[in-house]
Amino acid sequence: MxxxxxxxxxxxxxxxxxxxxxxxxxxxxxxxxxxxxxxxxxxxxxxxxxxxxxxxxxxxxxxxxxxxxxxxxxxxxxxxxxxxxxxxxxxxxxxxxxxxxxxxxxxxxxxxxxxxxxxxxxxxxxxxxxxxxxxxxxxAQYSSLPCFLAGETFTLPTLQKIYEICLGDTLNKVSFRRKIAEMDVIEEIAGALSRQGASRPAKIYKLKPYYLEKLKTLESGL
Missing domain, CATH: 3.90.79.10 (Nucleoside Triphosphate Pyrophosphohydrolase)
Incomplete structure (x- = not known):
């Protein structure tokens, strides 16, 4: 049987x-x-x-x-x-x-x-x-996977916070931005700024179109 x-x-x-x-x-x-x-x-x-x-x-x-x-x-x-x-x-x-x-x-x-x-x-x-x-x-230590938690648009401070939540640890601002730049997966939205409180306006970013399409193929191993 x-x-x-x-x-x-x-x-x-x-x-x-x-x-x-x-x-x-x-x-x-x-x-x-x-x-x-x-x-x-x-x-x-x-x-x-x-x-x-x-x-x-x-x-x-x-x-x-x-x-x-x-x-x-x-x-x-x-x-x-x-x-x-x-x-x-x-x-x-x-x-x-x-x-x-x-x-x-x-x-x-x-x-x-x-x-x-x-x-x-x-x-x-x-x-x-x-x-x-x-x-x-x-x-999260080496990939752009946490970017999917950020939504369609985001600021770099927001993205860094997301990475920190995923890692369960704080990150150095300069090192984090260098890493994001090296991955080359996000781009600035020209003229778009996030104004919150009295802090300096932050630039707004999104995933690059070609990278977003690559991820939408639902392939693993990124």
Missing amino acids: TPTIIQTIDVVLLTIKNDKLHVALVKRETPPFQGYDALPGGYVHEQEDNDCLDSALRVLKNKTGIRPPYLEQLETFSGKFRDPRGWSVSVVYFALVSLNVIEAANNPQVSLVDIDDLKDLPFDHLNIIKTTVNRIRNK
Whole structure:
């Protein structure tokens, strides 16, 4: 008799709220753990999905109303104890979006929880989130991935703050700006300034078009 293996997709959707990393959780509508907050997830649809990325995009859209510009595969979690229904395999993806993207979706089933306030979650979702945060902290040291948390436009002070939140550490202003310049992924919006309080107006930036298009291919490894 061929054993039945549960094949699912889970997505870790992270954003920044109140200067802290938050994860999007949704209420489970069916057993097991019905009514509990958990990561957006679902079964692989063999006839509908061409691959796991298709599954992840479909699941995230159905559960949250969001289609992110960037989705990266984290890793595969498997075992006979992670799901009370039996032996299971879950391919996990993660995405970073600005807070306004989640607010615009306005899905009442979605709640944002500070990653430092997470307690027990269904299945192995707490471990999955911790693994994702570790991946992001690692990639923030050398990549432009945190830029997706900034929204369509941003100032350099705002972008530096986002990197610091992702890294969990403060950064030297000069070194940070040198690193951003070397990556060559953002450009100034001519004539646009952010005026906040009595401080000096800050220039406003956006991702360069060619780089934004590259990221929209949803390829990992950036």
